[in-house]
Ligand SMILES: Cc1cc2nc3c(=O)[nH]c(=O)nc-3n(C[C@H](O)[C@H](O)[C@H](O)COP(=O)(O)OP(=O)(O)OC[C@H]3O[C@@H](n4cnc5c(N)ncnc54)[C@H](O)[C@@H]3O)c2cc1C
């Protein structure tokens with residue numbers, strides 16, 4: 001374990017952020033790392049619990065007490081080896097995961113939990129710095145070919161696992177760069193894109209082929225896809241939810257993903273004709289989740305006149321609600337670094353109309369306050385509060401309402417079953433067509449990076465088993481650690 005009395009002696013310490021005025025002037029990451037000594041101390045707080053609930057909180061089954069212990073001992077290379085044995089890409093989860101492991105940490109019952117996510121980030125960054133993360137091409141090739149459709153975290157994890165098992169893997173991506181939502185959803189100030197490229201270089205050196213600008217079923221035929229011995233569909237859940245409200249066609253009502261993607265491309269050096277800019281505008285972001293928060297951060301970097309956020313649900317409690325006690329994922333108010341950069345947040349509010357001028361330009365939003373009527377056994381009912389209508393001046397309304405599910409195109413062309421949410425149906429990641437598998441948001445609906453990596457790994461194991469009749473790829477329930 002860390003240090004026997006570490007959890008009593010030391011308080012939790014987190015990374016800090018650079019000042020708001022400084023960071024809204026650029027699109028780079030803005031965390032201020034802890035020193036090596038501080039991180040080692042954080043590792044020493046871990047109690048090496050007899051039943052480490054952190055494990056069960058983590059969808060990857062990360063071996064958390066083990067790497068905490070190694071960090072405490074200053075054994076960074078061993079820590080990296082343990083971390084990579086369950087997680088292909090800790091540099092993504094170490095930056096972006098909401099850390100369900102920390103919410104399940106036993107120390108969290110009486111004190112601040114172990115800073116697991118930050119320890120993870122420090123391990124992987126140290127490993128890259130020291131050159132410990134090297135390509136691990138397979139010793140032998142099986143002669144089997146695999147197509148992975150979609151290069152988000154699910155596709156990348158599946159590809160790396162299958163390549164390591166000796167199969168010849170090609171990843172198809174319709175965008176002009178690899179990474180899925182890591183590339184064109186999540187803004188640079190949360191994940192600089194060089195971090196993705198650094199990992200892709202390793203994957204390429206291991207022997208994986210990447211084909212960008214290749215939209216399977218559109219400019220790459222299904223017939224060509226069927227030539228592969230197995231196919232893993234990791235196309236995400238990219239069907240955006242709209243807001244069917246009068247005036248929604250106004251010039252100035254924009255989907256969040258268009259807004260975010262354009263800015264990421266501009267940071268990357270692309271020229272975007274008529275980029276949607278928040279500069280000098282009254283911006284209203286509709287939707288209070290991660291995507292909404294990313295729009296708030298981007299709008300402030302553009303130099304918006306004002307940024308307001310609407311959420312139709314009630315404001316969650318600041319601490320854990322009684323309905324979600326430890327070790328459950330807490331229903332709790334989340335205030336992101338973007339919210340802290342300047343934003344007025346409003347809950348229990350519904351948009352009734354987008355008001356536009358004679359030229360069709362958005363000028364204001366009409367809203368009404370709402371409440372939710374909860375009757376046990378019935379669906380919650382939305383009730384509008386009479387007389388609460390309000391007009392909000394607005395030049396740019398960003399729709400950050402999530403995604404309704406995966407696109408149907410591939411399912412239709414490949415004859416695959418989907419469920420009532422249009423998620424691709426699978427049994428152990430295998431669809432109704434035996435050599436076609438699916439993982440990540442495409443299978444489970446809109447979710448998290450950590451789940452996408454976990455599903456990619458698990459699906460890879462099923463594919464290997466299907467092709468070879470046996471597999472050495474690990475599951476999150478356990479398996480041999482790869483060689484150090
Ligand atoms: C704005 C935003 C912020 C987020 N922030 C966080 C966060 O902070 N933390 C977190 O854990 N999660 C976050 N998420 C969720 C997370 O990004 C997703 O859950 C995760 O990326 C899903 O991974 P995936 O591999 O299943 O799919 P995706 O990342 O969606 O990748 C799917 C890829 O498949 C490609 N594709 C689809 N169809 C085809 C085809 N026919 N041919 C070729 N390519 C195809 C798509 O272009 C896409 O690149 C965020 C999501 C958004 C939108």
Ligand code: SF4
Nearest residue numbers: 046047049054105106
């Ligand atoms: S639950 Fe918390 S204290 Fe216990 S082993 Fe896991 S990280 Fe360490």
